Amino acid sequence: MSFLNNVITGISLGSIYAIIALGYTMVYGIAKMLNFAHGDVIMVGAYVCFFATGSFGLHPVAGVLLAMVVCTILGMVIEGLAYKPLRQAPSLAVLITAIGVSWFLQNSAQLLWGAAPKVFTPVVSGGLSIFGGQLNISYVTILTVASCLVIMAVLSAFIGKGKMGKAMRACSEDKGAAQLMGINVNSTISMTFAIGSALAAIAGVLMCSAYPTLMPTTGSLPGIKAFTAAVFGGIGSVPGAFVGGLLLGIIEIFAKAYISTDLSDAIVFLALIIVLLVKPSGLLGKYVPEKV
Amino acid sequence: MTAMKQARRLRKATVNSFINYAIVIVAFIILQILLGQDMISNSIQSMLVPVCCYIVMAVSLNLTVGILGELSLGHAGFMSLGAFSGIIVSTALKDVVEAEPLRLLLAMLVGAVMGGIGGVIVGLPVLRLRGDYLAIVTLAFGEIIKNVIMVLYVGIDGDGLHMATKEANLTLAEDGIAIIKGPMGAVGVTKIASFTAGFILILVTLFVVQNLVDSRAGRAILSLRDNRIAAESCGINVTKYKLMAFVVSAVLAGAAGALYGLNYSSTVASKFDFNTSILVLVYVVLGGLGSIRGSIIAAAILTMLPEMSFMRSSSLKDYRMLLYAVILILVMLASNNPVLRNAFGSVSKKFKSSKKQEGGAAQ
Structure with a gap:
């Protein structure tokens, strides 16, 4: 039973990683930038939900929606102020700017809300107990996995079928050609950031419901790991982020359970390195041959 | 005519290198005089060795990022390897080698070797990857090294070194001492690092990096940065030269780490995490990619800045990291803004022309 429990915990953690990884992978696919500030948007989302439900007594659903709205606006503001002027700049300049934004968000959070960890109240409490109490599944786990599946389905449909999704795919293929076809590249990129940030808010709330410590640095390590998940599955690919996130979550929980709690992060990163060495474009990423 | 031109170019590169040596030496002499006059506050004095370490880190990372053109986000991992192996060596040799400078030298050498070994292990498989993937793998390696050291227990007694992954497994004789205690890190280290050692390490780093860049190998490395495919078709061994630059950079980071740890x-171990790697990368980018002098100046100023008295005053204290982040974003935006670039055209032209000559001489 403990094996099954571990699988369930792994899938739950993996779902969170997958939702965060979607934000990374979409932004990378279209803007070709490593958005290191994404992890901190998660943290902001969790704080907004924390204060909305805790201090203002809003219903958890309203709290999540508010967090999504705040993060969407935040994502678009960050994109507009910090990344948009750097469209033509070398990628390293954009990377450093993203790190600057990440530090800015962390330090603002520390000034606004203090460095002391806050105990996050899960959005749903209680759980299922089956097989005579041998297998416990909390409602948070069910909610996490369900949200992940719904988000995946909606996002796949959006990108595959919708007009905006088509524009996104066109931009990720070739920005110049997309512009010539009458696609507004800037607003498409802005839209991508908005969607990614809204997902980050959901991920933040779900993550803090499962692991209820909230600090200004809460987002950074999950951010890096989710990014690893995105690379694991093939960065730029939406199904890749899903598969990568789930696998990473399961690997992490199994490493924790059967090898060593302290070394679980090292094992996760080792798995990433092995995958990249065997398949340099990630599990589901496509190989782009270099043209001379 | 061409011979003369070449001679003149060569001289420019040499002059450029010597200016860098001169800056470091003059700064050292001035600081020594100020120290003698007791004109430097304690907080600044305590920063002198770390500043030296960060300068070496920045110059060595510049070799990977600016000169080889590969993004590395795990430079602090090599520093960590150097720091902990340096600490182990220094503690182990405490009774054998009495003279502190000699022990420091040995510790730094071992730190450098360990950094180099780490560099080979990371570099050999990883340098096949390109661009952002390489960045991710170096990030992952940095985190792995941090994680592994955090569960490592190392102790020493009469029988020699003992290693374990759990505190209970570390069995030491009566006179044994635990050097590294897992998540608590290395404790009770004798501080033997000195500002002079840091100064010498910077000179050695400059000597190694500048001579490497001006050599035949350096030209190969630069050509890989500028156009890998063209360089490959000219018969340049990509893996060899990439690995060379990467390992030299790791060796220097290891030595800097040993000095830092002591x-x-x-x-x-968590001191040498992703954030430290990023911090050094910020020094390199703000100092200017490929510019060694820029790395030295940026590392010195940016390490010192948060320690300056006006930044430590009560009104600014809480906001200094926030300010740092805002300044970083603004500098990146301003330095990549075409309008501002033209406005500062005359200044940057000067810089560019001198850079061009530096690059030209190296080719």
Whole structure:
């Protein structure tokens, strides 16, 4: 039973990683930038939900929606102020700017809300107990996995079928050609950031419901790991982020359970390195041959 | 005519290198005089060795990022390897080698070797990857090294070194001492690092990096940065030269790490995390990619800045990291803004022309 429990915990953690990884992978696919500030948007989302439900007594659903709205606006503001002027700049300049934004968000959070960890109240409490109490599944786990599946389905449909999704795919293929076809590249990129940030808010709330410590640095390590998940599955690919996130979550929980709690992060990163060495474009990423 | 031109170019490169040596030496002499006059506050004095370490880190990372053109986000991992192996060596040799400078030298050499070994292990498989993937793998390696050191227990007694992954497994004789205690890091380290050692390390780093860049190998490395495919078709061994630059950079980071570790009585592995790697990368980018002088100046100023008295005043204290982040974003935006670039055209032209000559001489 403990094996099954571990699988369930792994899938739950993996779902969170997958939702965060979607934000990374979409932004990378279209803007070709490593958005290191994404992890901190998660943290902001969790704080907004924390204060909305805790201090203002809003219903958890309203709290999540508010967090999504705040993060969407935040994502678009960050994109507009910090990344948009750097469209033509070398990628390293954009990377450093993203790190600057990440530090800015962390330090603002520390000034606004203090460095002391806050105990996050899960959005749903209680759980299922089956097989005579041998297998416990909390409602948070069910909610996490369900949200992940719904988000995946909606996002796949959006990108595959919708007009905006088509524009996104066109931009990720070739920005110049997309512009010539009458696609507004800037607003498409802005839209991508908005969607990614809204997902980050959901991920933040779900993550803090499962692991209820909230600090200004809460987002950074999950951010890096989710990014690893995105690379694991093939960065730029939406199904890749899903598969990568789930696998990473399961690997992490199994490493924790059967090898060593302290070394679980090292094992996760080792798995990433092995995958990249065997398949340099990630599990589901496509190989782009270099043209001379 | 061409011979003369070449001679003149060569001289420019040499002059450029010598200016860098001169800057470091003059800064050292001035600081020594100020120290003699007791004109430097304690907080600044305590920063002198770390500043030296960060300068070496920045110059060595510049070799990977600016000169080889590969993004590395795990440079602090090599520093960590150097720091902890340096601490182990220094503690182990405490009774054997009495003279502190000699022990420091040995510790730094071992730190450098360990950094180099780490560089080979990371570099050999990883340098096949390109661009952002390489960045991710170096990030992952940095985190792995941090994680592994955090569960490592190392102790020494009459029988020699003992290693374990659990505190209970570390069985030491009566006279044994635990050097590294897992998540608590290295504790009770004798501080033997000195500002002079840091100064010498900077000179050695400059000597190694500048001579490497001006050599035949350096030209190969630069050509890989500028156009890998063209360089490959000219018969340049990509893996060999990439690995060369990467390992030299790791060796220097290891030596800097050893010096850094021996400057504090206790060191934890989480000090050398992703954020430290990023911090050094910021020094390199703000100093200018490929510019060694820029790295030195940026590392010195940016390490010192948060320690300056006006930044430590009560009104600014809480906001200094926030300010740092805002300044970083603004500098990146301004330096990549075409309008501002033209406005500062005359200044940047000067810089550019001198850079061009530097690059031209190296080719």
